[in-house]
Amino acid sequence: MGHRRNEKGFTLIELMVVIVILGILAGLIVPRIMGRPEEARRTKARIQVESLDTALKLYKLDNGEYPSTEQGLQALVQAPTVGELPKNWREGGYLEKGKIPRDPWGNDYVYLCPGTGGEYDLISYGADGEPGGDGKNQDITNHDVE
Numbered sequence: 001m002g003h004r005r006n007e008k009g010f011t012l013i014e015l016m017v018v019i020v021i022l023g024i025l026a027g028l029i030v031p032r033i034m035g036r037p038e039e040a041r042r043t044k045a046r047i048q049v050e051s052l053d054t055a056l057k058l059y060k061l062d063n064g065e066y067p068s069t070e071q072g073l074q075a076l077v078q079a080p081t082v083g084e085l086p087k088n089w090r091e092g093g094y095l096e097k098g099k100i101p102r103d104p105w106g107n108d109y110v111y112l113c114p115g116t117g118g119e120y121d122l123i124s125y126g127a128d129g130e131p132g133g134d135g136k137n138q139d140i141t142n143h144d145v146e
Contacts, residue, residue, distance in 0.1 A: 038127070038136045041104035045124045045140045048101050052076070052109065052122055053142050055094040062088040066113045066120050073100045073111045073122075103140075105129060117143045 010018075055076045060066050063086035067075035070083050076094040080086060092098070103109055103124035115121030122142040126133055133139065 041127075042136070042140065044104045045126075046144075048103065049109070049122055049124065049140060049142050051095075052101075056120065056122070058090070058094050059086070062086070062090055067111075069112050073109060076100065117141065 052073065056066055059076060067080060068083045071080040077098055077100060079089040105127050107125060107129045110123040113120035124140045125131055126137045126139055128137040131139065
């Protein structure tokens with residue numbers, strides 16, 4: 001009677017092949033994932049700009065005009081005490097969390113009213129916090145997201 005081995009498991013060669021394949025996949029996937037945090041920050045900035053844009057429109061509906069540059073975005077969370085005072089400022093403000101968010105890079109949003117590209121400008125200067133730029137430093141404005 002022949003003795004037949006009935007071993008279950010993987011040979012060393014099979015394990016090496018799997019390890020090499022996993023290494024190749026990791027080499028292809030990891031660089032793509034590493035670029036995603038910046039893309040996520042830019043997406044978050046666009047969403048925040050849209051949210052602030054909506055709050056500013058609600059402010060205008062109640063008060064007939066947008067806050068001035070001097071009043072700034074703070075007018076969305078506290079009734080302005082400078083410039084032309086709002087007529088029907090909404091108790092509790094216009095932002096759900098009661099504070100002005102900072103952009104994903106930790107900078108304040110820039111608000112200008114009247115704006116250069118419309119009734120007002122709402123801008124995140126991107127990763128470098130400076131006007132202009134390309135790639136991760138590119139500005140995100142309310143005119144881009146509309």
